[in-house]
Amino acid sequence: MKKYSFKNDYSEGCHPNILEALIKTNLSQQNGYGYDGYCEEARLLIHQKMNNDDADIHFVSGGTQANLLVISSILRPHESVISAETGHIFTNETGAIEATGHKVHGLATSDGKLKPEHIQSVLDLHTNKPHQVKQKLVYISNSTEIGTIYKKKELQELSEFCKTNDLYLFMDGARLGQALTSEINDLTLEDIANLTDVFYLGGTKNGALLGEAIIITNKKLKEEFGFHIKQKGAMLAKGRLLGIQFSELMKNELYFDLAKHSNVQAMKIKSAFQKKGFQFLSETFTNQIFPILSNSQIEKLAENFDFYIWKKVNEERSAIRIITSWATPDKIVDDFIININQL
Structure with a gap:
């Protein structure tokens, strides 16, 4: 029997509503490069969800691409970005940001979240201007790469600190749906739009075939962003493929229902x-x-299920990472729990 994978939340294709919409609209002629009717509808729905009609919304294919586009478009050649050490741009993007000539300051945190004092520690070490890089952007993820989320008070404090210190705040939202539907969350999409300069809604890890919606709320960052998309090969001629997906995800709360399902399965x-x-x-x-888990317990679970061994704790034990998705079935969760109970 093939092992069920808990390695990631993008092993499945997409929600059936998206497939049906792609088929139904297949022969409808549309303008290219994101100027089609479906992208416009998706933008309208997202504007309504965050109660903000002024934000610019751009659809791109993936998270690393979104991070690269946003960060490289914001920073001037001598400027840098601050991130937690667990941040995706610091650990899992093959130096994509550094390849554009920008330093990433990776900071150790216990929970994957940045606090004002973390950022201040970097600023304090870079006062010899113009002989050192200038920090200009703070990068955070919600939910973080280790599954934690930002509470409203934490994001408010970060936002205020960034404004006081002339820093932009960028939220990686690859799993923003999961953060917003967490049982302990107190943030809304409107809050995030108000407290960050730019963020994105992740589709790849929440029911889409592919796609992320970059949302720019700071007027200073909107101008000429389209040039960066085109120059870096991220502007799809058939942008409709992304618009259709986000249009379907935003209808009838589907995006949030799928994220909540993945959370519920993980909490079980x-x-x-x-x-x-x-x-x-x-x-x-x-x-x-x-x-x-102990090494022997990991071996036992791995007989029937796939997952990553995330971090070695000591010679006898390691932390494993279990990720559920929008499509994780109840039966699989029940079977996994039976295996847990047998450890």
Whole structure:
């Protein structure tokens, strides 16, 4: 029997509504490069969700591409970006940002989240201007790469600190749906639009075949962004493919329902590990959990399921990463819990 994979939340294709919409609209002629009716409809729906008609919205194919486009468009040659060490731009993008000539300051944090004091520590080390790079952008992820989320007070404090110190705030939203539907979340999409300069809604990890919606709220960052998209090969002639997907995801709360499903499935698994007395690498309430198991227990679970060994704790134990998706079935979760109970 083929192992079920808990390695990521993009192993499946897409939600059936998207496939049906792609087929239904297949022969409809549309303008190219994101000027089609479907992209316009998707933009309208997103504007309504965040109660902001002024934001610019651009659809691109993936998260690394979105990060590269946003950061490289904002920073001047002598400027740098601050990130948690767990941040995707610091650990999993093959130096994409550095390749554009910009330094990434990676900071160690216990929960994957940046606080004003973290950022201040970098600013304090770069006062010898113009002989050092100038920090201009703060990059955060919500949910983070280790499954934690920002609460409203935390984001307000970050936003205020960035404004006071003339820094832009950019939120990677590859799993923003999961963050917003977490049982402990107190942020809204409108809050995020008000408290950041730019962020994106992730589709790839939440029911789309592919695609992210970059949302620029700061007027200073809007001008000429389209040139960056085109120059870096991110402007699809058939932009409709992205518009159709986001239009379907934004209808009838589908985007948020899919994210909530992935969270609920992960929390069922988390509860099973907790009842068996397992500890976790981080306290999470989204679709990523990081239980700490012995080497023999990991081998036992790996007989029937795929997952990543995330971090070695000591010679005898490691944290594994379990990720559920918008499509993770109840039966699979039930079977996995049976296996957990047998450890």
